[in-house]
Each structure stands twice: as C-alpha cells, then as structure tokens.
Amino acid sequence: MKTTLASLFEHYLQRCSAELFAEYGVELTPHDGESPGSVSDGVAGVIGFAGENIKGSLLLGTTSAVVRSTYPVSTANGAEPGSSALVDWTSELSNQLLGRLKNRLLLHDVSFIMSTPVSLAGDHLRHPKLASANQRSVSLRAPTGIVVVSIEAEVDAGLEFRAEPMQQCDVGVAGEGDVLLF
Amino acid sequence: MKKRILVVDDSASVRQQVGAVLASAGYDVVEAADGVLGGEAIARMPDLALVICDVNMPNMNGIDMVAAAKSDGKNAALPIVMLTTEGQPGLVEQAKKAGAKGWIVKPFKNEMLIAAVRKLVGS
Numbered sequence: 001m002k003t004t005l006a007s008l009f010e011h012y013l014q015r016c017s018a019e020l021f022a023e024y025g026v027e028l029t030p031h032d033g034e035s036p037g038s039v040s041d042g043v044a045g046v047i048g049f050a051g052e053n054i055k056g057s058l059l060l061g062t063t064s065a066v067v068r069s070t071y072p073v074s075t076a077n078g079a080e081p082g083s084s085a086l087v088d089w090t091s092e093l094s095n096q097l098l099g100r101l102k103n104r105l106l107l108h109d110v111s112f113i114m115s116t117p118v119s120l121a122g123d124h125l126r127h128p129k130l131a132s133a134n135q136r137s138v139s140l141r142a143p144t145g146i147v148v149v150s151i152e153a154e155v156d157a158g159l160e161f162r163a164e165p166m167q168q169c170d171v172g173v174a175g176e177g178d179v180l181l182f
Numbered sequence: 183m184k185k186r187i188l189v190v191d192d193s194a195s196v197r198q199q200v201g202a203v204l205a206s207a208g209y210d211v212v213e214a215a216d217g218v219l220g221g222e223a224i225a226r227m228p229d230l231a232l233v234i235c236d237v238n239m240p241n242m243n244g245i246d247m248v249a250a251a252k253s254d255g256k257n258a259a260l261p262i263v264m265l266t267t268e269g270q271p272g273l274v275e276q277a278k279k280a281g282a283k284g285w286i287v288k289p290f291k292n293e294m295l296i297a298a299v300r301k302l303v304g305s
Contacts, residue, residue, distance in 0.1 A: 023289045072199045072289075081195075089195040095238070096288055099267020103287075106270060114268070116192060116240050174269035179298045180285040181263075182278050 004163055008108060009151050010136045016100040017060075017140055017149050020093070023176070024070035031141040039146075042125030043067055043087060045094030049102070051112030056134070056153030058101070060094040061127050063145040067093065083121060091117040097149065106173050107165035184210040185231035185303055190220035190247065191265070192239040196288075200234060200265065200295070207296045208305065217242025217250075224251050230260060231303040235282075237266035237273065245277050252281035261302045265290065 018028045044061040067086045070093065081089070095117045102114065127137075127148045137150035174180060187209050189200045194215070201211040212227065214220040216239045224230060233251075237244040244264055251257045263284035264277050274285050284298060 020289070071195070073195065073202055085195055085198075088193055092193040092195055095193075096267045099269070099288070102267075103269040111270070114238050116238055172271035172274075174271075174274060174285060174287050176267075176269075176287050176289060177291055177294065178269070178285075178287045179290075179294050180274065181298060181301065182283055182285075 005155060005161060006136055010138060012101050012104045013136065013149050013151060014138045016097055016104060017138065017147065020097050020100055021070060021142065024072060026069050026142050028140040028142055028147060031139040031146055038124045038126040039063055040123045042123070043090045043119060043121045044125060045090040045117050045119040047094045047098045047117035048115040049098060049112040053156040053159035054110065054112055054153055056151060058094060058098045058151045060090065060097055060149050061125065062147040064121065065144040066142045066147060069142065069144050087119050087121050091119040094119065100176060103173050103175065107168060107171055108161045110161045184208060186210045186212060186227065186229055187299070188212050188214060188220065188223050188227065188230050188233045190214045190217065190233065190244065191236040192216055203292045203295055204299065216240050217244055217247035220247050221250050224257060228256070232299060233260065233262040234265050235262055237264055237268050245280050248277060248282050249280040263298065263302070
C-alpha cells in the first residue's frame with residue numbers, strides 16, 4: 001500500500017465512521033488511549049472488497065452496548081433488541097461503513113466491488129495489533145464504549161489514484177440519503 | 183385495502199427498519215431475505231404495489247433480481263426501487279437499464295423514503 005493511499009484510508013476511516021454513527025445518533029470522538037486488550041460482550045463485522053488493482057477487508061469491532069445505541073428500530077413495548085438482532089445490525093453497520101468509504105474513494109478514482117458482510121459476537125474478543133504495513137486502524141470513543149475500525153488492503157503497483165478528490169457532482173456518485181427516481 | 187410492498191434485504195434489521203417506516207405510513211409490508219427469495223415472492227404475489235430491494239445480497243444480487251423480474255412481462259408495471267449503501271454511477275445505470283424505478287442510498291431519511299414511495303404508488 002502506498003503511503004498516500006494508506007493515509008487516505010486512515011482519514012476516511014475516521015471521518016466515515018464518525019459520519020455513519022452520527023446518522024444513528026451516536027457521537028464518535030478520536031480515542032488516543034490504549035485500545036482494550038480484549039472486550040467482553042464484543043461484536044465485530046467484517047466485509048471484503050475487490051477491484052482491478054486492490055483487494056482487502058474492513059473490520060468494525062466494538063461492544064454490544066455501542067451497537068445497541070445505534071439500533072434504528074423501536075422494539076415493541078420498548079424491549080431491547082436481542083443478541084441476534086445486534087449481530088445482524090453489526091453486519092449492516094460494517095456494510096454501510098464500507099459503502100460510505102467506497103463512495104469517498106470513488107472521488108479519488110479508486111473503485112471496488114463489495115462483498116456481503118459477516119459478523120460475530122463473543123466474550124474476550126481481541127483486536128490484534130497491526131499485523132502488516134497494509135493495515136490501517138482507527139480507534140474511536142462512543143459514549144458507551146470504544147469502536148475500532150481497521151482496513152487491510154493489497155494494492156497492485158499499477159493502481160493509480162487522485163490525491164485530491166474530484167467533486168461529487170462531477171463524478172456522479174450518489175450520496176448517503178439521496179433519493180433518485182428514474 | 184392497504185397497498186402491499188415487498189422489502190428485499192439480507193439484513194433482518196434493515197427489513198424491520200424499512201417495514202416499520204412503511205407500516206407507519208399505512209402500507210402492508212412483506213419481506214424476503216435475498217434476490218432468489220425476492221423473485222419467488224414477486225411471482226407468488228401479483229398484488230404487489232412496489233418492491234424495495236438491496237443491491238449486494240447473497241445468492242442473487244438486487245440488480246439481477248430486477249432483471250429477472252422484468253423479463254416476465256407480468257411485472258412490467260411493477261416499480262422496483264433499490265435501497266443500498268452503493269452510490270457508484272455505473273451500478274445506478276445498470277439498475278436503471280434492468281428496469282428499476284429508483285435508487286436510494288442508505289442510511290435513508292424516513293420522510294424521504296415515504297415521499298418516494300407515495301410518489302410511485304400513492305398513499
């Protein structure tokens with residue numbers, strides 16, 4: 001991964017995560033402290049992507065409490081969503097996060113196809129220290145816990161991208177919340 | 183009689199979220215979890231007023247589902263709207279060519295979703 005592309009990833013991971021959680025009423029702020037070694041009641045969503053000169057995956061790791069605070073559906077009689085609903089919603093959050101990241105990277109001429117996400121839940125989930133130079137990770141604080149988002153990508157030498165983003169209207173990328181009727 | 187809308191998405195949470203919004207606006211909502219099941223539901227329910235469909239799903243993606251549904255002349259007038267995280271112009275164009283009537287990027291605003299549905303099928 002070229003350094004500048006890596007810095008783009010890091011910038012957009014932080015920005016897109018904060019924007020996405022804000023859509024669901026949760027403020028994320030940068031977390032500079034130690035990330036938790038392992039998390040009880042943890043959840044993680046993973047989604048892959050692949051393009052002509054790039055492939056990799058995005059991981060969103062946090063706690064059930066954080067995911068619960070973003071859950072968009074009011075349950076009958078105010079009951080809290082069950083664990084299977086939270087795991088499903090973690091998948092969807094990782095999907096929406098990668099989609100948002102993709103929409104930003106399209107403005108830099110970086111394009112890929114997204115897979116469908118998977119997620120898991122468990123006690124003592126641990127986010128490993130950076131395992132390779134191609135991994136970028138950001139740690140963010142929500143009112144109810146820490147959110148770690150990381151991306152690991154293999155980038156071919158032939159990948160060219162724009163360091164400065166094009167205008168969204170010039171590229172024609174539809175933005176989050178846009179409604180287009182044909 | 184309430185108008186019936188099919189919501190196709192591999193996320194149960196999203197189906198529930200969209201369903202709750204549409205139900206609050208007076209629509210009857212049925213669900214399917216991927217493109218294959220969505221296609222089967224369309225074939226089974228000739229009274230559908232609208233389909234709202236994700237793009238990236240297992241088994242069959244949403245754009246292929248639209249193309250398959252539209253290949254049957256009985257569904258020519260059935261409006262299908264994509265609801266997805268994707269904003270890539272090439273995908274929007276593919277969906278349009280396949281016969282989709284709209285494209286909404288997640289996360290959606292409830293009032294925008296309802297306005298789009300009302301425009302396509304009425305109250």
